[in-house]
Amino acid sequence: MDTANPRALAAVPQFGTAAPHARAEDEPALAPGERHRQLLAAVATDRDQLAFIALFNHFAPRIKAYMKKLGASEEDADELAQDALFTVWRRAETYDPARSAVSSWIFTIARNLRIDRARRDQRRVLDAGDPLLLPTAEPAADEQVEVRQQQSRVRFALLSLPAEQAAVVNLAFYEGLSHGDIAARLALPLGTVKSRLRLAFQRIRLVLEDDRASAQAPADSPPQRVAA
Numbered sequence: 001m002d003t004a005n006p007r008a009l010a011a012v013p014q015f016g017t018a019a020p021h022a023r024a025e026d027e028p029a030l031a032p033g034e035r036h037r038q039l040l041a042a043v044a045t046d047r048d049q050l051a052f053i054a055l056f057n058h059f060a061p062r063i064k065a066y067m068k069k070l071g072a073s074e075e076d077a078d079e080l081a082q083d084a085l086f087t088v089w090r091r092a093e094t095y096d097p098a099r100s101a102v103s104s105w106i107f108t109i110a111r112n113l114r115i116d117r118a119r120r121d122q123r124r125v126l127d128a129g130d131p132l133l134l135p136t137a138e139p140a141a142d143e144q145v146e147v148r149q150q151q152s153r154v155r156f157a158l159l160s161l162p163a164e165q166a167a168v169v170n171l172a173f174y175e176g177l178s179h180g181d182i183a184a185r186l187a188l189p190l191g192t193v194k195s196r197l198r199l200a201f202q203r204i205r206l207v208l209e210d211d212r213a214s215a216q217a218p219a220d221s222p223p224q225r226v227a228a
Contacts, residue, residue, distance in 0.1 A: 036102035044092035084110035165200035
């Protein structure tokens with residue numbers, strides 16, 4: 001972190017008068033991965049400020065260098081490094097040592113933040129000449145009714161989903177996140193995310209098919225038997 005940058009210093013939590021650097025000679029010799037796990041565990045369980053500063057001092061410059069290597073500017077790389085480490089401060093208790101090393105988990109957070117920022121920037125930059133932004137012909141009245149009915153059916157289908165399935169669908173289609181990003185956002189295994197999306201789509205398809213069949217069936221037709 002650039003200690004000459006007042007903005008960077010202002011972003012660091014206020015930890016009283018605690019010294020920002022731990023003395024290496026006062027600590028037992030541990031492998032870096034184990035040391036990082038101990039520091040993160042201290043942040044998660046005790047909100048240990050010195051442990052967080054040690055993680056910050058180790059990972060912030062490395063994340064910043066990595067972001068610059070990926071093409072980020074000096075300022076953006078610095079902000080992404082800070083945002084990533086403060087996400088670690090807020091979400092330390094969600095880390096699962098059985099799934100990844102601390103370094104992998106922290107760099108995944110940083111990469112996801114960079115992807116989110118890139119997507120926001122792309123949405124803000126619009127080309128006035130883009131054909132997709134030009135007005136289209138007004139649809140016929142019967143088409144508008146069909147669209148509204150379809151939208152209503154989709155909303156009903158989404159409302160019928162269990163909460164855990166609705167969460168992954170919203171992240172996938174309303175926020176545009178990939179399966180990997182959703183897994184990182186919700187701290188879930190990638191297989192769980194894919195399974196919930198698959199179950200959600202199956203449920204939505206069944207609801208829509210049932211609604212469509214009901215709308216197309218003659219009013220005097222006998223009810224159809226549904227196989228168990």
